[in-house]
Amino acid sequence: xxxxxxxxxxxxxxxxxxxxxxxxxxxxxxxxxxxxxxxxxxxxxxxxxxxxxxxxxxxxxxxxxxxxxxxxxxxxxxxxxxxxxxxxxxxxxxxxxxxxxxxxxxxxxxxxxxxxxxxxxxxxxxxxxxxxxxxxxxxxxxxxxxxxxxxxxxxxxxxxxxxxxxxxxxxxxxxxxxxxxxxxxxxxxxxxxxxxxxxxxxxxxxxxxxxxxxxxx
Amino acid sequence: xxxxxxxxxxxxxxxxxxxxxxxxxxxxxxxxxxxxxxxxxxxxxxxxxxxxxxxxxxxxxxxxxxxxxxxxxxxxxxxxxxxxxxxxxxxxxxxxxxxxxxxxxxxxxxxxxxxxxxxxxxxxxxxxxxxxxxxxxxxxxxxxxxxxxxxxxxxxxxxxxxxxxxxxxxxxxxxxxxxxxxxxxxxxxxxxxxxxxxxxxxxxxxxxxxxxxxxxxxxxxxxxxxxxxxxxxxxxxxxxxxxxxxxxxxxxxxxxxxxxxxxxxxxxxxxxxxxxxxxxxxxxxxxxxxxxxxxxxxxxxxxxxxxxxxxxxxxxxxxxxxxxxxxxxxxxxxxxxxxxxxxxxxxxxxxxxxxxxxxxxxx
Numbered sequence: 001x002x003x004x005x006x007x008x009x010x011x012x013x014x015x016x017x018x019x020x021x022x023x024x025x026x027x028x029x030x031x032x033x034x035x036x037x038x039x040x041x042x043x044x045x046x047x048x049x050x051x052x053x054x055x056x057x058x059x060x061x062x063x064x065x066x067x068x069x070x071x072x073x074x075x076x077x078x079x080x081x082x083x084x085x086x087x088x089x090x091x092x093x094x095x096x097x098x099x100x101x102x103x104x105x106x107x108x109x110x111x112x113x114x115x116x117x118x119x120x121x122x123x124x125x126x127x128x129x130x131x132x133x134x135x136x137x138x139x140x141x142x143x144x145x146x147x148x149x150x151x152x153x154x155x156x157x158x159x160x161x162x163x164x165x166x167x168x169x170x171x172x173x174x175x176x177x178x179x180x181x182x183x184x185x186x187x188x189x190x191x192x193x194x195x196x197x198x199x200x201x202x203x204x205x206x207x208x209x210x211x212x213x214x215x216x217x
Numbered sequence: 218x219x220x221x222x223x224x225x226x227x228x229x230x231x232x233x234x235x236x237x238x239x240x241x242x243x244x245x246x247x248x249x250x251x252x253x254x255x256x257x258x259x260x261x262x263x264x265x266x267x268x269x270x271x272x273x274x275x276x277x278x279x280x281x282x283x284x285x286x287x288x289x290x291x292x293x294x295x296x297x298x299x300x301x302x303x304x305x306x307x308x309x310x311x312x313x314x315x316x317x318x319x320x321x322x323x324x325x326x327x328x329x330x331x332x333x334x335x336x337x338x339x340x341x342x343x344x345x346x347x348x349x350x351x352x353x354x355x356x357x358x359x360x361x362x363x364x365x366x367x368x369x370x371x372x373x374x375x376x377x378x379x380x381x382x383x384x385x386x387x388x389x390x391x392x393x394x395x396x397x398x399x400x401x402x403x404x405x406x407x408x409x410x411x412x413x414x415x416x417x418x419x420x421x422x423x424x425x426x427x428x429x430x431x432x433x434x435x436x437x438x439x440x441x442x443x444x445x446x447x448x449x450x451x452x453x454x455x456x457x458x459x460x461x462x463x464x465x466x467x468x469x470x471x472x473x474x475x476x477x478x479x480x481x482x483x484x485x486x487x488x489x490x491x492x493x494x495x496x497x498x499x500x501x502x503x504x505x506x507x508x509x510x511x512x513x514x515x516x517x518x519x520x521x522x523x524x525x526x527x528x529x530x531x532x533x534x535x536x537x538x539x540x541x542x543x544x545x546x547x548x549x550x551x552x553x554x555x556x557x558x559x560x561x562x563x564x565x566x567x568x569x570x571x572x573x574x575x576x577x578x579x580x
Binding site: 170194210211213 | 303304305308310311322325486489507508510557
C-alpha cells in the first residue's frame, strides 16, 4: 500500500516553497502516485487562477486616470500646507542647507541665547530684590501652575488670616502681613470663625502672657 | 561714584521709613492712667499704596482704681476699615494691686493706606479692663469682656487645680503635672498652617456634607445636636448646628470648638465658632456661623467633631468646662490648655519649681 504525501507538503511543492531535498522526494513519489499528483496539480491550478485574477483591474476602472487624480490631490495638499506654515516648508527644503541660511540660523540661535541669558539675569536680580512677602506670593502662584492648577482655582474670595506655629499672617490683595513678636515664638495660635487669629506669647523674664490678635474686618 | 550711590540709598531709606505718630487714647475716667510710653523701634515703611506700620511700643500704666486688675485689652489702630489696619494686644492673668504700675508691650504690624496725611498715625485705645471681681470697664468694641472673663475663669480653675495638687501630692505631684502639661503642649497635633477665609475659596474638588460628632460633658448647659458642614478635600465651610438650652437660665452666647480629623487619624482644634443667641430654658436654636477654614493641601478632612467650650448666660455669668471634662482623652489631646496653664508651665520650665510655687501662692 502506497503511503500518500501530506497535503501541506504538496501545497509547498506546488508553489515551489518546499526544501530541495523534500522537493526531490515528492517528485519521485508523484511519479508513481496518481492521487497525490492530482492534488498537487489542483494546488498549482488554483495558484495560477489566483495570480491571474489579482492582476486584472476591476471593471470600469481606468488606472491611468486614477493615478493622475491621486497625484493632483497630493499636490493640492502640499500647497495648502505651505499656505498655513510656509516657514516649515522652507526649512525642510534644499535651500535650507545654503551658507546664507546657516548663517541666519546661527545668528538666530545666538540672539535667542543672549536674550535667554539676559532674561535669566534680570529675573535673578528681580528675585533677589523682591520683598519677601511678594516673593512668597509669586512662589505660591508658580507652585500652583507647576502642579497643574490655575491660580483662580485656589484664589480666595477675600482677605484671610493664617495661623501657623511661627505666628499669624494676614493675606489679601496679593500681599501678606506677618505679625510677630521679634524672636519670641508663640506658645499657641488659635483662630476664630468670626475672622480673627490670635497668637499667645510668654515673656520668659516677667512670665507675662501677651495675646496678639489681628482681624480680617 | 560709590559715595553718590551710598548717599542715594541712604536718602531713599530715610524717605521710605518714617517714625509713625503714636497716640494713646485712655479716657480720663478710666481706672488706669498712663505713666510713660516708649515708641522706640516703631517705624512706617511705604509699600505699594500703603504704609506698613511696625508698632513696637511699651506702655507703663498705673492702676488708679480700688480693685485688682486681672486683664487688659488694648486696640491698636492704623486704619479702621482696611483689613490689617486693626489689631489688639490682650494681657490676661495679671494681678495688679491698686496704685501699682504695670507694663504692656505692643508688637504689631499694621497697614495704613497712603494719602491719609504726611505722617502715618498709630492709635492705641483702651478696649477693656477686667477686675478681680469680674467687673469690667471699657467700650468693649472687640468683645474683650467675654474673652477675658472666660480666660480669668479658666485661670482660677487651673490655679485651684494645681494648688490642690500641691497640697495633696506635694512638689513631686505638681512636678509630674507640669511635665505632663509641657509634654501635652509639645505633642498637640499642629496643622502647620490654618487659614480662616471670609467667604469660600473656589476649590474645584468635589464637595460633600460631613456631620459633626459632638463630645458631651456632664454639666454642660447647652446640648449641641445635628451639626454638619460642607467639606471638599482640605477645606470646610458653612458649618451649622442645632443647640438646646438644657439649663434653667437663658443663654446669650455659646462658643463651640471645631475639631477636624485628617486621613491619618490626626485630630486638630481647627477653630472656635462663636454664636450670639437668645435662648430661653428648654428652647432650641439653629446656628449658622459665617466661617470657612482651609488646611494645607496635604491634609484631607475625613470627619469632624465639636464641643461646647463656653456659654454666657443672660445674667452675664459664664459656664466653662470643668478640669475633669478637659482631662477626658478626646479633649485633652486636642484642646489647647488655658493661657494661665501655659504661663505656669513656662514659669516652671524657665525658673523651676520654687518660682512656680511662689507664683501659685500669689493669688
